[in-house]
Amino acid sequence: MDQVRIAREDAGGLCTLTLNRPDKLNALDTAAFEQLDAHCAALEAATETVGCIVLRAQGKAFCAGADLGAVGLDRHGQPVDPAFKPGVIDRLAALPQPVIVAVHGVCYTGGLELALAGDFILADATARFADTHGKFGFVGAWGMGQRLSRRIGTPAAKRLMMTARPVLADEARDLGLVDMLVEAGGLDALVQSLAAEILANSWHTNFHAKRMLRETEGMGLAEALARERATYPGNAPDHKERIARFNQR
Structure with missing residues (x-):
């Protein structure tokens, strides 16, 4: 049986999806995308029972990015359709329900592209953001350039994309990358508070x-x-x- 890469829990109209690969800093492999795609398909059809979605992570980090040991490959080591993974992130972004992304620890590269598919990015003081595609000679294919520039503006997006420099939580808030910021240990309460407000609305x-x-x-x-x-x-x-x-x- 495949490991549960992304766990789902529902309560009171709130669906929580949890990245569940903490030993790898929740690095994203093909299995994670397959599971996220299945969750998105189910949520598209659940508008009567799910009014808000939270995407969070287990362990000490939100997501370190793509699993570099499996780039472009499926679980059997075979090439993956290059349109599949960006298509899953697009599907997450297009879900009818509001999506809250809760970030702690590192949120790098592919993890940042995943977070940018959400409607709200909440973070605690431990959060760090970066686009490290340039370090490895990669070009972002999961929406980095378009979604990052629309969120924080083109000049700031260029700086992040062309330097690979990590951005700490308070700077990320000032840039508009993070919508709401809280001290370490307060993220769960902040997320629950915002989710409750959203769910109470029509x-x-x-x-x-x-x-x-x-x-x-x-x-x-x-x-x-x-x-x-x-x-x-x-x-x-x-x-x-x-x-x-x-x-x-």
Whole structure:
């Protein structure tokens, strides 16, 4: 039986996916991508039961990046379709549910590309981020250039990509790479707090907001407004009950 590279746990509308290869600093091999792909397929169909997703990691690091001993190879040592792994990260980014990524320790290269697929990156003070593709002569293929530059701007993305310099947690927050930062030991509580706020909001509203922002990214204002209005989904099925509860406070 294959090792569980990515474990899943569900509770109260929250799905937690945990990178589970701590002895390798959660380095990503093909088996990890296969399991993540299967989780994404299940979550795409679980919009009635899952309203928020957390991606976190076991051990002392979030993810050291790609498993260099298995780059381009499957578990049997055979070549992998080069479109498979970036396609899985794209699938994670396109999930209808909001995705919170919880980072502690190193989040390097492929691990950073994975984190950038989330909607929110939360971190504690131990977090360190880097793009080390250039150290090894690799060129990022899992979305680094596009997602990193959109998150922190082109000049800062160039600096990270062209130097391989690690960025500490407080600088990552200042760059806008990290949305919320907490002291070491406080990450779980911070994640649970944000997840609870998201889950308390209308899932219908959250899913539409995520889809609309994704679909209109890069558009001019007029085109984006036209797309938003053309795909307007209407109010949530429970909006009257929500208003009634508000009025009864």
